[in-house]
Amino acid sequence: MSEVVNEAVTALKAKLGDGGFDSVVKFTINGEGSVMVDANGVRAGDDEADCTLSADSDTFQSIMDGSLNPTAAFMSGKLAVDGDMGIAMKLGAALA
Numbered sequence: 001m002s003e004v005v006n007e008a009v010t011a012l013k014a015k016l017g018d019g020g021f022d023s024v025v026k027f028t029i030n031g032e033g034s035v036m037v038d039a040n041g042v043r044a045g046d047d048e049a050d051c052t053l054s055a056d057s058d059t060f061q062s063i064m065d066g067s068l069n070p071t072a073a074f075m076s077g078k079l080a081v082d083g084d085m086g087i088a089m090k091l092g093a094a095l096a
Contacts, residue, residue: 004032004057011064012042023087028054051083
């Protein structure tokens with residue numbers, strides 16, 4: 001597992017808390033790996049998901065540090081969404 005994925009797990013845990021998320025979401029960080037978010041919390045993994053969000057590591061870091069809004073990242077083509085857009089929007093609101 002890459003250091004970028006480890007940092008992503010830590011950042012998502014800080015944003016979402018220990019409660020997890022009521023859907024299964026996968027963040028794919030291009031060239032680094034994937035992070036799963038579900039009712040059990042946040043972990044590195046590459047399981048099936050209701051929604052997959054893909055971005056490069058710089059974009060993901062900008063979303064995590066609050067300098068890039070997830071919706072703006074999607075609208076500008078920096079963040080790709082595959083699957084349930086409603087889940088992506090709900091997660092985006094939780095991360096903002």
